[in-house]
Amino acid sequence: MRRLKIEKYINMYLNNYKDYKSEWNYEDGCILIGAESLYKATKDKRYLDFILNYLDKRIDKNGAIDNLNPVEYNIDNINSGRVLFTAFEETKDEKYKKAIESVKYLLTIHPRTLEGNFWHKGRYPYQVWLDGLYMAQPFYTIYSNENRDENGLKDILTQFKNVRKNLFCEDKKLYFHGFDETKTMNWADKETGRSKNFWGRAVGWYAMALIDVIENIDESNFKSHRDELIDLYVELMAGIIKYQDESGLWYQVMGLEKREGNYLETSATLMFAYSLLKGNRLNILDESYLEKGKKAFNAVIDNNLKENNGNLELTNICIMAGLNGLIPFNGDRDGSFEYYISEKIGVDDPKGVGPLFKVYSEVVLLDNKGGY
Known part of the structure; x- marks a missing residue:
């Protein structure tokens, strides 16, 4: 029953999808990467066609990506580039290979902290956010x-280890949202540079980053690098499951579950569900983690994928949250609890739908083995 419901939603969503922005952006990338996961899990060509149709509107025959500004120094612009590898593998069209080099060039020129991590963006100098790792x-x-x-x-590996050093809370076993190396922003602790709270989706981005990176490292050639990242991942997931609500969902602000105004949020829950299921598939996490991931996914489908006037909507998604930079953006993003719960809650946002596609691809793979 759940599979019929979610497949109906996926079909509806992709058939009616409108590009999130006119320029190259990470939100569209969330949907593209979700479609890529579905393609790899199902071998259904319509998912590949969706990806190629999007890319072909943005990439010319020479591999140039339309509306991509290199000196914006926006780490988000790397995200959509992931699907270019699959596009080239499936089509052998050289334009995708050239586009891969265009995206890699962005990393080559991207400014870094003194410790070597990529800045989040040019407008957030010397800042590292969990989001950026994904x-x-x-x-x-x-x-x-x-x-x-x-x-x-x-x-x-060094960038992940720096994040562990600068953002991990030994007491709560969670990661703070952001780090300001200059320790001057109003949200940054003057001694540690850390932000104040554990935003659910930021931790979710980080969890997905770790497991996706681990999956894509060749164990036969780079086992030691992979093993160090696995240690970080296992530690993270052990912390995350401590905060799962009895409903199966996770709260917008983790560690403050009982505080008035906090709410059960969809995108973070789906990111954690994906990370849990995939970690089990890669033989990193045991069956107890798998069961928690399944419970989270089922809770979202049963409670947050709702019918509205004959259509299905994915509800309770935090539309956007961030931290202050040099240029003011949407008021004072000071990292407080009050700030995170004040941001708009909406439906069908790519930051929730993309992870839904990704976790459903894991469900399909699990179901194919008779494990769901």
Whole structure:
């Protein structure tokens, strides 16, 4: 019953999909990557066609990507590049290979903190957000792995280890949302540079980043790098499951579940469900984690995928949240609890739908083995 419901939703969503922005962007990338996961799990060509139709509107025959500004220094712009590897593999069209190099160039020129991590964006100098690890590191990993670039993989590992050092809370076993190396932003602790709270989706981005990077490292050639990342991932997931609500869902702000105004949020829950199921499939997490992931996915489908005037909607998605940079954006994003619960809640946003596609692809793979 759930599979019929979600497949109806996927078909409806993709058939009616409108590009999120006119320029190259990470939100469309969430849907593209979700469709890629579905294609790999089902071998259904309509998902590949969706990806290629999108890319062909944005990439010319020489591999140039329309409306991509290199000196914006926006780490989010790396995210959509992940599907270019599949596009090239399936079509052998050289324009996709050239486009991959265009995206890699963005990383080559991207500014970094003194410790070596990519800035979140040009407008957020010396800041590292958990979100950015998902936006850049899986693409960077696939590229480095395919080119047998051990220096690239060492760089990736170092960036994750820096995040562990700067953002992990030993007491709560969770990661804070952001780090300001200058310790000058109003949301940053003046001693540690850390933001104040554990935003669910930020932790979700990070969980997906880790498991996607782990999957794309060749164990036969780079086992030690992979093993170190697995240690970080296992530690993270052990912390995350402590905060799962009895409903199966997770709250918008983790660690403050009982505080008035906090709410059960869909996108973070789906990201955690995906990470749990995939970690089990890769033989990293045991069956107890698998059951928690299944419970989370089922809870979203049963409670947050709702019918409205004959259509299905994915509800309770935080539309956007972030932290202050040099240029004001949507008021004071000060990292407080009050800020995170004040952001708009909506339906069908790519930041929730993309992870839904990804976790459903894991369900399909699990079901094919008789395990769901």
